[in-house]
Amino acid sequence: MAVFWLATRTPSGPSLAANPTPDPSDTGWEKAPSSPSPTPASSRSTPKSTPKPTGTGTKGGTDKSPRPESTPAKKPRAETRTTPPPADPPAGTRSPQLTAKEAYGIHGRYQRGLSVAQARKDQAAMAKLEHGLALEMTRAGFKTAEMQGTSLATGIWPNPQVWIPRHVEGVADWFVAVSHEPGVARIVDVMSSAPGGWRLVASAADTRATPARFPKIATDGEGYATSLPENATGLSATPRQIARAHLASLQNAEVDPRFDDGPWTSEAALFWQQERGRLEQADWRLTLSYRLEGPVRALRTSDGGALVWYGARSTELREAVREGAKVKLKGSAAVRTRNKSFAHSVSATYGRMYVTHVPPAGSNEPARVLGEWSDVLESHGD
Structure with missing residues (x-):
């Protein structure tokens, strides 16, 4: 969700407030933090009420790419669960080649475990479900919800x-699970094997009423x-190059x-241009940092291109050039700063994850970013 800075007068001088744009139609998702994207604060959080996955589909997901739907589905019933699911077996106890049945079971256990952990805001339980930046982002979301005194959505995304x-x-096994609930979101999860079992390591969501076209993943x-x-050739840019170019x-x-x-x-870049201009008018300076974090993963698509997953840590630093105006953040960043106003500087750091389609070499098509997950990790000011 985009935020805009408005100048208001107070007895002690002007105050800048980051006011969010009007929310989209109610989808039951969490509200977005102060960021230039319309993605919810916890972009891949489970919906408030969705059914258990059916586990249907062909091995490896052959020709099962989700397609945009035009008619919203009815809100399904929520699943109720009071005990955590059993843990996944250690990687060393599995056969070398993962089967579709095993993948559906792993992702289903993850979803049920996440739903339970979100209901309880159980920080410790997440260590058995997620890893790396994904774990840090979810735990940060729990902390924000605790500070705000709000509950987190629970449930299961349908029909992955x-x-x-x-x-x-010599390389950790991984797989992708895609769920699409029309009118709510399309969620793309990446699960990876680890010594202690399988963990979610990346995710991204498209919450628009009609998500962008999702490419067909090539299968043998x-x-x-x-x-x-990450340095694969035959594409308009290597997976790592496309990730770095997007963040740049x-x-x-x-x-x-x-x-x-x-x-x-483009919308995010233009937002930051406008944001920088507004701050400069109020004698404030904006510095942005987007740093690639974690591995870059990619799958071949049937058009000869690739789907690429990558994460980043971004920081927005706003500093006063001279005394006068004050800054007060909105959204999750404001919760983390206890809704204070700041006269000198304020920063917010986010974890971000993306999924992007890269066309094959020689194609005239641009790369398409198909989803994001973002969560505020920390926010400070003085």
Whole structure:
């Protein structure tokens, strides 16, 4: 959700307030933090009421790419669960090649565990469900909810479809699960094996009423997907190059023509341009930092391109050039600063994750960012 800074007069001088734009139609999702994207604060949080996955689909998700729907589905019943699901077996006890049945079971246990942990705001339980930046983001979301005194959404995303890359010796196994509830969101989860079991390591969501077209993931004769290294060639840019270019566009607040227009590309860059201008008028300075964090994962798509997943840590630093105006944040960042106003500086750091389609080399199509997950990690000011 975008935020705009408005100048208001007080007896002690002007005060800048970050006011969120009007919310989209009610989808039951959490409100977004003070950021230039319309994605909810916890973009892949489970919905308040959704059914248990059916576990249907062909091995490896052959030709099961979700497509945008035009008619919203009825709100399904919520699943109630009071005890955590059993843990996944350690990676060393599994067969080398993951099967579709195993992948559905792993993702289903993750979803049920997440729903329970969110209901309880159980920080410790998340260590058995997520890893890396994803774990840090979820725990930060729990802390924000505790400070705000609000509950978190619980439930299960319906009818996931999985795509499983073949096992590569010496490399951690991973797979992708995609769920689409029309009128609510399309969620893309990445699960990876670890010594203690399987963990969610990346996720992204598109909460628009009609999500962008999702590319078909290429599969072999047995239904398995093909993973690509971060320096893979044959694309308009390598997966790592496309990740860095996207983050550079946001950090520099510059529209990059290599990317299609959208809420996580051109709209975000233009927002930061406008934000910088408003702050300069109030004698404040804006500094942005978007830093790639964690591995870059990619799967081959049937058009010869790739779907790429990557995470980042971003920081927004606002500093007063001279005394006068004060800044007060909104959204999750404001909760973390206890809704205080600041006269000298204020910063907010977010964890962010994206999924992007990269076209094949020689294509005239731009790269398309298909979803984001963001959560405020910390916010400070003086």
